[in-house]
Amino acid sequence: MFAAENGLKGDPRLKAISDAITVVPHFPKPGIMFQDITTLVSNHKVFKHTVEIFVDRYRDMDISVVAGVEARGFMFAPSIALGIGAKFIPLRKPGKLPGEVISEAYELEYGKDRLEMHVGAVKPGERALVIDDLVATGGTLSAAIRLLGELPNLCLRLHIVYDLLLQTYCGYCDSGWLERNGAEVVECACVIGLPELKERRLLNGKPLYVLVEPREL
Amino acid sequence: MNALSQPSPLKIKEAKIASSRRSSVFTKSCFFTPNTAAAPSRSDLLIYSRFTAGASATAPERRRMSGAAMATSNVDGTDDRISRIASTIRVIPDFPKPGILFQDITTLLLDPKAFKDTIDLFVERYKDKNINVIAGIEARGFIFGPPIALAIGAKFVPMRKPKKLPGEVISEEYSLEYGTDVMEMHVGAVQPGENAVIVDDLVATGGTLNAAIRLLGRLGVTVVECACVIELKELKGREKLGDNPLFVLVSET
Numbered sequence: 001m002f003a004a005e006n007g008l009k010g011d012p013r014l015k016a017i018s019d020a021i022t023v024v025p026h027f028p029k030p031g032i033m034f035q036d037i038t039t040l041v042s043n044h045k046v047f048k049h050t051v052e053i054f055v056d057r058y059r060d061m062d063i064s065v066v067a068g069v070e071a072r073g074f075m076f077a078p079s080i081a082l083g084i085g086a087k088f089i090p091l092r093k094p095g096k097l098p099g100e101v102i103s104e105a106y107e108l109e110y111g112k113d114r115l116e117m118h119v120g121a122v123k124p125g126e127r128a129l130v131i132d133d134l135v136a137t138g139g140t141l142s143a144a145i146r147l148l149g150e151l152p153n154l155c156l157r158l159h160i161v162y163d164l165l166l167q168t169y170c171g172y173c174d175s176g177w178l179e180r181n182g183a184e185v186v187e188c189a190c191v192i193g194l195p196e197l198k199e200r201r202l203l204n205g206k207p208l209y210v211l212v213e214p215r216e217l
Numbered sequence: 218m219n220a221l222s223q224p225s226p227l228k229i230k231e232a233k234i235a236s237s238r239r240s241s242v243f244t245k246s247c248f249f250t251p252n253t254a255a256a257p258s259r260s261d262l263l264i265y266s267r268f269t270a271g272a273s274a275t276a277p278e279r280r281r282m283s284g285a286a287m288a289t290s291n292v293d294g295t296d297d298r299i300s301r302i303a304s305t306i307r308v309i310p311d312f313p314k315p316g317i318l319f320q321d322i323t324t325l326l327l328d329p330k331a332f333k334d335t336i337d338l339f340v341e342r343y344k345d346k347n348i349n350v351i352a353g354i355e356a357r358g359f360i361f362g363p364p365i366a367l368a369i370g371a372k373f374v375p376m377r378k379p380k381k382l383p384g385e386v387i388s389e390e391y392s393l394e395y396g397t398d399v400m401e402m403h404v405g406a407v408q409p410g411e412n413a414v415i416v417d418d419l420v421a422t423g424g425t426l427n428a429a430i431r432l433l434g435r436l437g438v439t440v441v442e443c444a445c446v447i448e449l450k451e452l453k454g455r456e457k458l459g460d461n462p463l464f465v466l467v468s469e470t
Binding site for chain 2: 022024027028034036038041042043044047048051068070071072074075076078079081082085086087088089090092095096097098099118121
């Protein structure tokens, strides 16, 4: 849901945030009006307001994990994590994270991409946020939600038992439901969200919180 | 002391504390790549223990750590924070290629106190020093740079791989071990005369930092210092930076 309809109606910080975004037409392809947040992060006051709005919202929600989507999500998520005392988990393009990872495919306009996360970075039952700069179709965030995962109850109990056995046999982390980490994604949060999402309050069953709509030229 | 002898009791204690803290976060077997030949308990000590003496060419995973290289204003509190920070960094062998020991900071980010201490150490150094710009190098520089920028009142400027930044950019080519890469930044992100600190997670050969220094210099910005969490001293990045100062928290030899 959009911040203006969810407690921040008329908040001057939202207008300042929207004004700090630069629209770049026809990037990366003709027809796309790119929402450039680099002018937001280079405006200290507005960048601070952005992080404060998220920190104020999530401070008392018992969140222990803030996951950020590479690379622009990395500019926002760590500050939010530090502000609420949570750990930060990077969700990355394939091949970037060393060690053992799980991955999820998601659709692009043309073709597919993958998002990866470290195995064992979250414990079952931890409460998590997913942060990115912008949500359009929700494909990337949906992949992130699946990575962090919420296991069905029976699977969760079995997973905890299995996890103890997993100490020695880590190579068995292959089957779909056992790979899922079982964190509870409390909300996905983005600075910018396309207006079509107003009708969709949920993404993959998870609430979505957005500060502003895309800026017009 | 023979490099293969057991670490002293103090060092074993520290390694055990580190590994028990980490085992509460995730299972050990998932944590390590399975290609280490040593038995799990011994490889825990090898990887977690940052304090074993005697660097050896045949056992490069044992590295001596010296904290806060170039920190000219050490206070007593700094050492405790730095040893905790160093203990949270994990080494992944043979990533991204065989023979490379990868310094993984994601485990540091999983420890909120260590992450906060990391940022605090940089903020203490740079606040009230008239730093206008924190330039962070994609992508791990994006994790450390913005919190520092927010805390000291500076703007954050991302230094990116090619074709990621929209609008008008300037580019700088730099050498990799094999081949070259290109770094870009926005024209107009900075003003001539501004003071900048460049932030990245790690400095190896110094090639990436040098490219960032050149880019900012072309726009009339003074690079006051480069700041990294980790330095790989063997790769002599500090020398490659020449007169440009470098500040790191953890120095690996």
